[in-house]
Amino acid sequence: MQLPLQLPLQLLNPLKLVTGLGLAAFVSLSSLSGCAVAQPAKPTVVILATGGTIAGAGASAVNSATYAAAKVPVDKLLAGLPELASVANVRGEQVFQIASESFTNDNLVKLGKRVSALVKQPDVDGIVVTHGTDTLEETAYFLNLVVRTSKPIVVVGSMRPGTALSADGALNLFDAVSVAASKDAGGKGVLVTMNDEINSGRDVVKLVNIKTEAFKSQWGPLGMIVEGNNYWFRAPVKRHTAQSEFNIDDFDVLPAVEIVYGYGNMPRSAVDLFGNAGVKALIHAGTGNGSVADRNVAALQEVRAKGIQVIRSSRVPAGFVLRNAEQPDDKYDWVVAHDLNPQKARILAAVALTRGVDSKELQRIFWQY
Known part of the structure; x- marks a missing residue:
């Protein structure tokens, strides 16, 4: 039998085949021989939705600052971002549907208890909380203090509603899920991902009320997200999450x-x-x-x-x-x-x-x- 011209005698040497033809050709040949390469299981991320601008809607595409917050339910947010399926197995829960300036202590406690219950489940690898930006920093810090886990918890929002030109919510949410699904985000406390940056929930504050780069830390971001990949530059040193002496399971009222x-x-x-x-x-x-x-x-x-x-x-x-x-x-x-x-x-x-x-x-x- 004569070998095809595009596959010369390298077929007789598997090592040369891999280096000469590339991994794709090797995988293809392996599949033909009945030895398909198993794909690793995707992590499971639960998105807890609370409302805010990321779930907002404006009257037209040019309304980036004038809109109604907390209008889009979590199932529609997820349906509008099918790319999430390439990162993790994602499911959503609607915990609240409010603008974050209306958050109360009772809301914080209820949300904290739900996050605490979910991270105890072995089939949950990470949590994302969608949140309005007005009090996002407070909720992130609260969770950082009271949820005992090393699993990634990411709080995310947007400065523009999804109906606006250059809306930032979709990419922010994709980045949040990418971080929550990654093992290297574990043990770093509660994180906030917006505008391509990864900030500590302890340090980050809302410094601007009209720009997409609204959230900053005076000590700098922990890292950045580029095309779904995390790049870390520092780690938090203050006590948090798994090392905290506080536990949301121990109290019901603040x-x-x-x-x-x-x-x-x-x-x-x-x-x-x-x-x-x-x-x-x-x-x-x-x-x-x-x-x-x-x-x-x-x-x-x-x-x-x-x-x-x-x-x-x-x-x-x-x-x-x-x-x-x-x-x-x-x-x-x-x-x-x-x-x-x-x-x-x-x-x-x-x-x-x-x-x-x-x-x-x-x-x-x-x-x-």
């Missing part, structure tokens, strides 16, 4: 923690109001290095004397609050929020106070988380 915002001419009335409202902690979003106006120092001391924790944060979007600078925190028995902005400081304080910690323990927690 204690009341409120924020007062510092500004020029700020009266003490807001401090007094919350001090008499039954809160367990009060975050002071101070100017500069968490500065407190002279007229409010006494007000916050009175709040602390009632057993309410006082936590100095800053309204400045970057940097961190130094203990015993600007105010004698040791003397007043106050806590500093370190580099956490006021809204994230509220989340951490509420979670920590589910365990009834004192001020020294609370400060230790703010250093470590």
Whole structure:
């Protein structure tokens, strides 16, 4: 029998066949001989949908900033992105259908418990949470604190509705599923994937309200996603998820923690109001290095004397609050929020106070988380 011209005597040497013809030809020949190469099983990713812009719709394609959020259910989101099937076995659940500015503590707890239940299932490899961007950073940080797992959890949103020209939601969601399906994303805490970047759910904040590159961390992204591939550059060092001392399975209600915002001419009335409202902690979003106006120092001391924790944060979007600078925190028995902005400081304080910690323990927690 004469060999075909395109397959010369290399057929007599399997090694030369692979190197000479390439893997595709080898696989094809293997299939012809009854030795098909088995494909690895795809990971399973569950998408928990909560609403937001990623599920929004505008009146026309030019409406990128004027639209109705939380209109598209998760099944339609998935149906519009068939490319997800090439990455993972994906299924969706509609947990909420709300704009994220309306998120409550009860919503956080319900979502956290559902994520915790799913990651315990051996057939679930990763979780994606679709979320509105207004409070996305708070939810990501909450999950980072209370879900005990090393499996990837990714929170994702979009700045433009899916009906807009150059909508960012589809690629953001594809990237989120790619990250949640990848083994190398495990053990890095809760992640946020938007605008091709992978950020820590602890660090990331919404800095711009009109651009697709809205979310940034002052410490930089953990990595990037390019065509479904992860490229990592750093890892988080603060405690999170599997290493956390907190567990969503241990509580059902978050204690009341409120924020007062510092500004020029700020009266003490807001401090007094919350001090008499039954809160367990009060975050002071101070100017500069968490500065407190002279007229409010006494007000916050009175709040602390009632057993309410006082936590100095800053309204400045970057940097961190130094203990015993600007105010004698040791003397007043106050806590500093370190580099956490006021809204994230509220989340951490509420979670920590589910365990009834004192001020020294609370400060230790703010250093470590």
